[in-house]
Amino acid sequence: MASTEHSTAATSEMDEEKEAPPPQDLTLGWVRDALIRQEDSIVLALIERARFPYNAPAYDPSLLPQQGGRSLVEAFARGAEVLQAKFGRYQNPEEVSFFPDDLPAPSGIPYNFPEVFHPASASVTANNAIWNMYFNDLLPLFTVEGDDGNYTSTAAADLVCLQALSRRIHYGKYVAEVKFRDAPQDYMTAICAKDRDALMKLLTFEAVEEMVKRRVLKKAMVFGQTVTLEDKTFDDETKYKVDPAVVARLYDEWVIPLTKDIEVEYLLRRLD
Numbered sequence: 443m444a445s446t447e448h449s450t451a452a453t454s455e456m457d458e459e460k461e462a463p464p465p466q467d468l469t470l471g472w473v474r475d476a477l478i479r480q481e482d483s484i485v486l487a488l489i490e491r492a493r494f495p496y497n498a499p500a501y502d503p504s505l506l507p508q509q510g511g512r513s514l515v516e517a518f519a520r521g522a523e524v525l526q527a528k529f530g531r532y533q534n535p536e537e538v539s540f541f542p543d544d545l546p547a548p549s550g551i552p553y554n555f556p557e558v559f560h561p562a563s564a565s566v567t568a569n570n571a572i573w574n575m576y577f578n579d580l581l582p583l584f585t586v587e588g589d590d591g592n593y594t595s596t597a598a599a600d601l602v603c604l605q606a607l608s609r610r611i612h613y614g615k616y617v618a619e620v621k622f623r624d625a626p627q628d629y630m631t632a633i634c635a636k637d638r639d640a641l642m643k644l645l646t647f648e649a650v651e652e653m654v655k656r657r658v659l660k661k662a663m664v665f666g667q668t669v670t671l672e673d674k675t676f677d678d679e680t681k682y683k684v685d686p687a688v689v690a691r692l693y694d695e696w697v698i699p700l701t702k703d704i705e706v707e708y709l710l711r712r713l714d
């Protein structure tokens with residue numbers, strides 16, 4: 443009996459860790475838990491990318507003339523998206539393509555993902571802004587200068603970071619939908635007036651944002667330590683795999699503001 447109880451408890455803990463599709467009766471608590479889980483993916487993706495130096499040739503379009511003016515990173519991302527689209531990645535409304543114009547029809551295993559989004563709002567995207575922010579602002583902050591020739595592995599690691607950031611930021615659509623359903627009258631007034639400032643004010647919870655920033659800073663410290671068998675204390679001299687301050691800044695300057703932009707854009711189309 444005791445062992446059955448134990449295994450039941452273990453299963454439910456594992457279920458909490460697993461990423462299940464959003465339920466139809468979405469709650470703000472459920473969406474926020476999903477955002478917390480995605481913090482792990484983002485921090486770990488940055489740590490993986492930081493294993494390689496900056497690797498400038500991966501971003502230089504002149505080095506791959508046969509790719510029609512595209513850098514290795516862009517050509518790799520486009521090719522990876524084509525392959526992943528073919529096997530159904532973008533059937534999941536959580537996944538948003540960076541290059542949607544060139545994608546083939548899916549021929550993967552069919553699955554009925556719950557339709558949570560309002561149809562007119564579903565196509566809202568911030569992927570251009572995410573792409574530009576990642577390469578122009580973020581990447582130089584968490585990679586060291588240098589060239590170790592691992593351009594394709596670098597491009598693959600970049601794409602994992604971009605996809606994790608994109609998924610998190612576009613989760614703003616779930617947040618917006620659930621907030622709209624919870625207080626339709628408040629939101630309808632601002633939507634009808636096309637009042638972006640009022641919408642921004644309605645959907646902002648500063649105390650939650652502060653908690654998110656403190657938590658990602660802590661996660662970058664915990665996940666970014668070098669684990670050894672010796673006892674040691676962590677202090678200002680501790681070297682982290684990615685600077686925790688950069689992860690906090692990523693959320694403060696880009697992830698949270700872009701999530702809020704997605705929420706506003708989603709809501710503006712919510713009554714169409």
Ligand SMILES: O=C(O)C(=O)C[C@]1(C(=O)O)C=C[C@@H](O)C=C1
Pocket residue numbers: 474477617645646647648650651654697698699701702705
């Ligand atoms: O949790 C929410 O209510 C969200 O809208 C998400 C989020 C975030 O990006 O983390 C964005 C806006 C809020 O001010 C708080 C947090």
